Amino acid sequence: MTILPYLAAGWIFxxxxxxxxxSRNIIRTIGCLSVAQSATYVLLLAxxxxxxxxxxxxxxxxxxxRVVDPVVQALTxxxxxxxxxxxxLLLALAIQLRxxxxxxxxxxxxxxxG
Amino acid sequence: MTTADLLPLxxxxxxxxxxxxxxxxxxxxxxxxxxxxxxxxxAVLADLVALWHGSAHGxxxxxxxxxxxxxxxxxxxxxxxxxxxxxxxxLAALLVLAVVCYSWRYFAEPPARHAGTFPALILLFEAGMxxxxxxxxxxxxxxxxxxxxxxxxxxxxxxxxxxRPLQGALTFGVVNSLAAYATLLGIGLLYARTGELGFASxxxxxxxHRADALLVTAFVLVxxxxxxxxxxxxxxxxxxxxxxxxxxxxxxxxxxxxVELGVYGVARVYTVVFAGPHGIPHGAFRDTFVGFGVLxxxxxxxxxxxxxxxxxxxxxxxxxxxxxxxxxxxxxxPQGLAGTALYVAGHAxxxxxxxxxxxxxxxxxxxxxxxxxxxxxxxxxxxxxLFTLGGLALAGLPPFGLGLGxxxxxxxxxxxxxxxxxxxxxxxxATGGAVLRAALHVFAGAGTADHxxxxxxxxxxxxxPEIREASRRVPAPMxxxxxxxxxxxxxxxVLPAVAHALAGAAASFTDRAGYLSAAADGPAGRTNPxxxxxxxxxxxxxxxxxxxxxxxxxxxxxxxxxxxxxAGRRAALTVRTASRRVILPLRRLHSGxxxxxxxWLAGGIAVLLLVLLAQV
Numbered sequence: 049m050t051i052l053p054y055l056a057a058g059w060i061f062x063x064x065x066x067x068x069x070x071s072r073n074i075i076r077t078i079g080c081l082s083v084a085q086s087a088t089y090v091l092l093l094a095x096x097x098x099x100x101x102x103x104x105x106x107x108x109x110x111x112x113x114r115v116v117d118p119v120v121q122a123l124t125x126x127x128x129x130x131x132x133x134x135x136x137l138l139l140a141l142a143i144q145l146r147x148x149x150x151x152x153x154x155x156x157x158x159x160x161x162g
Numbered sequence: 163m164t165t166a167d168l169l170p171l172x173x174x175x176x177x178x179x180x181x182x183x184x185x186x187x188x189x190x191x192x193x194x195x196x197x198x199x200x201x202x203x204x205a206v207l208a209d210l211v212a213l214w215h216g217s218a219h220g221x222x223x224x225x226x227x228x229x230x231x232x233x234x235x236x237x238x239x240x241x242x243x244x245x246x247x248x249x250x251x252x253l254a255a256l257l258v259l260a261v262v263c264y265s266w267r268y269f270a271e272p273p274a275r276h277a278g279t280f281p282a283l284i285l286l287f288e289a290g291m292x293x294x295x296x297x298x299x300x301x302x303x304x305x306x307x308x309x310x311x312x313x314x315x316x317x318x319x320x321x322x323x324x325x326r327p328l329q330g331a332l333t334f335g336v337v338n339s340l341a342a343y344a345t346l347l348g349i350g351l352l353y354a355r356t357g358e359l360g361f362a363s364x365x366x367x368x369x370x371h372r373a374d375a376l377l378v379t380a381f382v383l384v385x386x387x388x389x390x391x392x393x394x395x396x397x398x399x400x401x402x403x404x405x406x407x408x409x410x411x412x413x414x415x416x417x418x419x420x421v422e423l424g425v426y427g428v429a430r431v432y433t434v435v436f437a438g439p440h441g442i443p444h445g446a447f448r449d450t451f452v453g454f455g456v457l458x459x460x461x462x463x464x465x466x467x468x469x470x471x472x473x474x475x476x477x478x479x480x481x482x483x484x485x486x487x488x489x490x491x492x493x494x495x496p497q498g499l500a501g502t503a504l505y506v507a508g509h510a511x512x513x514x515x516x517x518x519x520x521x522x523x524x525x526x527x528x529x530x531x532x533x534x535x536x537x538x539x540x541x542x543x544x545x546x547x548l549f550t551l552g553g554l555a556l557a558g559l560p561p562f563g564l565g566l567g568x569x570x571x572x573x574x575x576x577x578x579x580x581x582x583x584x585x586x587x588x589x590x591x592a593t594g595g596a597v598l599r600a601a602l603h604v605f606a607g608a609g610t611a612d613h614x615x616x617x618x619x620x621x622x623x624x625x626x627p628e629i630r631e632a633s634r635r636v637p638a639p640m641x642x643x644x645x646x647x648x649x650x651x652x653x654x655x656v657l658p659a660v661a662h663a664l665a666g667a668a669a670s671f672t673d674r675a676g677y678l679s680a681a682a683d684g685p686a687g688r689t690n691p692x693x694x695x696x697x698x699x700x701x702x703x704x705x706x707x708x709x710x711x712x713x714x715x716x717x718x719x720x721x722x723x724x725x726x727x728x729a730g731r732r733a734a735l736t737v738r739t740a741s742r743r744v745i746l747p748l749r750r751l752h753s754g755x756x757x758x759x760x761x762w763l764a765g766g767i768a769v770l771l772l773v774l775l776a777q778v
Binding site: 057061065068069070071074077078081084085087088091092095119120123126127130133134137138141142144145148149154155157158159160161162 | 237301311319324326328330333336339343346347354403750754755
């Protein structure tokens with residue numbers, strides 16, 4: 049197992065973070081949030097990987113065959129569902145904000161401060 | 163049915179109620195919807211009360227579906243009801259019931275095509291909070307955490323006609339979700355090291371490893387989500403933005419219990435998972451989080467005093483108190499925890515009552531701005547009395563529960579650092595004083611309204627009134643519920659049985675070996691001695707001192723510029739100039755800009771990582 053997938057996960061998270069900090073559009077911010085989230089997919093799947101392992105489905109394989117860790121795959125699936133919910137809700141809020149406020153630029157949203 | 167079966171019911175009952183309301187809400191008359199939501203909330207409360215009695219002699223453990231650990235390895239999901247977890251869930255259920263009653267008349271016109279939405283979301287929120295409090299599994303904690311979070315974003319942005327709630331909900335959602343993903347990265351790292359996901363199993367497995375950079379990174383990442391939920395500085399920026407725009411009943415839940423769940427999560431994760439022999443050293447945790455707690459408390463108190471938007475003021479006061487809660491928890495002593503538990507219980511009642519009364523103002527005048535409302539609420543004497551009592555309770559006046567919690571936590575803190583009680587007194591006085599000042603301005607019309615305050619600020623004008631009917635009278639539940647909540651806060655301080663029960667819960671919370679053994683189906687551990695958690699002379703005196711200081715602050719700011727003797731006038735002026743120099747930069751940091759908040763989040767993670775790496 050190399051350290052490369054872990055570094056890749058860290059890099060993706062930081063890239064998403066950078067995009068959120070510099071974003072000038074709420075839709076882009078939400079997109080970058082999803083990028084940051086995909087770091088968790090990469091990390092979880094990398095943790096469960098076993099060299100030479102196949103998918104953990106035993107219907108046509110011997111129960112003793114080498115498989116990757118199914119637990120992290122279940123975690124990733126749950127994570128995907130959570131992410132889809134959050135992204136959908138945030139995008140709905142963004143659409144509504146565009147309708148009511150006429151802008152999606154965070155610099156123009158000045159109602160809450162101080 | 164055994165006691166263990168009550169654990170999943172605390173999550174399942176509100177979920178079923180929410181499904182029923184969401185599916186059939188349109189076809190049911192209004193009364194039926196109110197009855198369903200009230201019955202569901204009351205059923206959860208009854209379930210948790212039974213669980214509280216069932217957990218009197220040890221932790222209640224339920225491996226869902228019967229997937230028990232075999233030979234020390236587990237793939238199942240575990241719910242663990244220890245007395246602290248059940249108490250937190252009980253607090254959530256009590257507040258949900260109060261909020262449900264408060265909202266009976268609150269939303270006169272629910273969205274026509276989606277009638278059951280609001281009560282359904284409240285029940286979903288309750289399911290998330292109860293699940294988070296009762297789970298014994300780290301990944302499940304993340305899922306419940308996200309369930310609770312997502313529902314809270316939706317509830318915050320419930321008034322979708324108004325741009326400000328949308329902005330507050332977006333900030334809330336983006337910052338909290340990003341932090342939750344950091345938590346998931348941390349959970350991944352822990353799984354990579356131990357191959358386990360249960361609190362107890364990870365904690366047991368980590369005892370065989372050294373504390374290294376991976377462990378510290380995992381610790382910081384897991385804590386990030388919890389610290390953001392707990393609104394610890396510098397992770398707190400989302401909270402005032404969300405609280406100042408969310409519907410009032412939602413604010414009662416967010417401030418009263420959701421934020422405190424973050425502190426509970428920090429304490430639970432540290433004591434069970436990381437406090438083992440080769441984990442994060444106790445000294446490092448104590449020093450770091452007492453530091454973060456004090457910083458949070460002071461920032462919250464200063465910002466609270468500056469607000470004219472009443473809900474925002476209460477939101478910053480929540481941040482200040484969360485700082486004190488974190489300090490009390492970080493002491494890692496049973497007495498510190500007992501004090502914090504009492505403090506949280508008392509705070510939930512008082513803060514929810516204050517939000518409730520603010521909701522009355524919003525309902526009647528369409529504004530929650532201290533200056534705009536100046537003197538207008540003279541016609542609501544009962545609301546004024548409740549608001550003032552809430553302010554005094556917040557300042558720690560005996561015999562309110564807040565005062566008792568503060569006294570016990572102060573006593574525990576003084577054993578660690580001599581100067582910590584001074585922080586408790588100052589922060590209570592500032593937050594209580596701000597509320598009393600607002601009460602004098604709004605309900606008594608004292609002093610003059612200051613319409614031209616310097617610096618960036620959020621005004622409380624032009625809020626969408628939450629009730630559209632021009633009713634002549636305030637709906638009764640909107641004043642009865644705050645009064646009951648205040649009475650509850652008083653009961654926490656007055657009834658010695660409550661204090662004793664929470665002290666016992668705190669003693670078993672610090673018993674790490676007992677938790678690990680119970681989760682692995684082992685024998686019950688020994689019980690720690692129950693700490694002292696009653697009124698002492700010192701506690702009463704400090705409570706009276708902070709309440710007096712709060713009254714003095716409020717009176718000074720209302721009448722300070724008009725006192726007849728020159729020295730007093732000069733003092734008031736000096737305070738005002740100094741506060742402008744120091745506080746304006748701090749207020750500018752709360753810019754309302756999403757990108758800034760994400761940068762603060764990243765910076766906070768980096769600082770926490772460096773501070774802990776240096777100490778391990």
